[in-house]
Amino acid sequence: MPLLRRSSVNSKDKLRKLADEELIELVAGNDADAFEVVLERHEDAAFALAYRICGKRSVAEDIAQESFLAVWRSGTRYDRTRGSVRTWTLGIVHNRAVDALRRNSVHERRRLSDEGIEETLEAPERTETQAVENATSREIRGALGELPSEQRRVIELAYFGGFTHMEIASMLGTPVGTVKGRMRLGLQKLRSQLQGWGAVGT
């Protein structure tokens, strides 16, 4: 199946002004330009998530690529009542990256230390156009770093480590309900921080 089946009747500039939900309708009609705009918007987050989970650049690129191909092929299955296009896309990436991680043996699964989330990452490449985005990345990283460590840890183990709450409870030796409670408190704190910066709506 050729990926770029047809170009859009709309210009890229016009497409860039559309909301994701409008673009995905065009993608469902095989509009390759609309698909590229969706990809442009979410490729950094998709790659970063896959990279953080699986820890290898080449594997992360494959996972991100396969995930966007899944978006391209199944645009018709997007259901806006179940969340945003970003949520849907990152959900696909998350599932695939965690599956890849689980295919490895338990011993090879990467350890998430208390020291923070940067240690296993290569230094991020910088270009001038990324300066603004990086400032916001730093803010998000900062907010995560300011969480009480027990809250940050369960969030990282779940989202980046691919562990279930029961696995986390057993690893940390804490009751199951406690892990869920820490996840909730941590995410609520992050939400109020991000709201303060206008990164998420109220």
Next chain:
Amino acid sequence: MSHREHDPDSPQLPDAAAYVLGALEDAELASFREHMEGCAPCRAEVANLQVVVDELPRATGGKVAKGELRARARAHG
């Protein structure tokens, strides 16, 4: 489950955070999804927390080379 529709203290509310983090067990996932259909407080909690989770990837600083995925997508066709 309509009686839980407007229950702000839905007993399954704590599952929402684990749900958006992808951390529910398989059996819980199915039952939480079913529950959410009829529980407005749980749906609201999921929506509120999902936007936070969707920002977490950017906390990692990982960057794909600009244009790499687009070039791959084109090559795939």
